[in-house]
Amino acid sequence: xxxxxxxxxxxxxADSDFVVKDEESMKGKWREKFGNDNPIHIExxxxxxxxxxxxxxxxxxxxxVGVEKFSSVLVRAIEKQTEEQLPxxxxxRMEAEYIGNVxxxxxxxxxxxxxxxxxPKDRHAKRRLTSVQFLERYEGILAEDGGITFKTDNxxxxxxxxxxxxEAGWIKDNVxxxxxxxxxVEGNVMTEYEQKFSEMGNPICxxxxxxNKK
Ligand code: SAH
Numbered sequence: 265x266x267x268x269x270x271x272x273x274x275x276x277x278a279d280s281d282f283v284v285k286d287e288e289s290m291k292g293k294w295r296e297k298f299g300n301d302n303p304i305h306i307e308x309x310x311x312x313x314x315x316x317x318x319x320x321x322x323x324x325x326x327x328x329v330g331v332e333k334f335s336s337v338l339v340r341a342i343e344k345q346t347e348e349q350l351p352x353x354x355x356x357r358m359e360a361e362y363i364g365n366v367x368x369x370x371x372x373x374x375x376x377x378x379x380x381x382x383x384p385k386d387r388h389a390k391r392r393l394t395s396v397q398f399l400e401r402y403e404g405i406l407a408e409d410g411g412i413t414f415k416t417d418n419x420x421x422x423x424x425x426x427x428x429x430x431e432a433g434w435i436k437d438n439v440x441x442x443x444x445x446x447x448x449v450e451g452n453v454m455t456e457y458e459q460k461f462s463e464m465g466n467p468i469c470x471x472x473x474x475x476n477k478k
Contacts, residue, residue, distance in 0.1 A: 312337050364405060372406055376414075399429070
């Protein structure tokens with residue numbers, strides 16, 4: 265059975281209190297929704313949620329929002345969160361392009377991009393989640409001292425991303441082409457794809473960067 269056709273995933277999403285419906289009405293109201301003033305961190309393209317669920321467990325004083333466009337994987341994250349009942353974790357099913365309609369200026373303190381779709385064709389470059397077009401959208405929602413961590417095993421996508429970060433005038437804090445054999449590995453939380461691809465022997469690339477808001 266193809267995962268995308270899992271029966272009932274739309275219903276599971278509609279029924280879950282952990283999925284924010286009508287997400288555009290939440291713009292500027294996320295702290296109210298969580299009921300506290302804690303920082304808000306988001307993962308865009310969270311897949312089945314392994315990474316963000318672990319972060320939410322480890323950091324109860326940070327609020328997390330997992331963004332995912334596909335119901336078939338989102339439903340797996342909902343299943344786990346239904347068991348865990350973490351009060352600091354919510355999900356949104358949406359296309360990331362519209363992120364600026366869902367979070368207000370400076371409402372997000374940190375963004376994680378993990379193993380984003382490569383969109384290998386040149387004419388699809390704008391769809392890559394690290395394109396200058398997306399960086400501009402992120403700048404519109406990030407707090408003054410906000411930043412982004414991007415991980416991937418896809419070297420062409422990573423090289424493209426480093427170029428786009430420069431082109432957008434953002435600042436790189438650190439870069440590694442082999443995270444698991446670098447000092448930055450300490451405290452690293454593995455994503456589902458990271459586990460899969462590193463087991464296959466692929467080195468994991470990671471960049472930490474932030475907008476230049478001088
Ligand atoms: N972050 C997870 C999953 C990586 S796969 C991990 O590292 O294990 C990439 C995920 O991003 C997929 O689930 C895909 O549906 C989602 N995604 C890709 N482009 C997206 C977009 N534009 N908006 C929302 N989700 C997106």
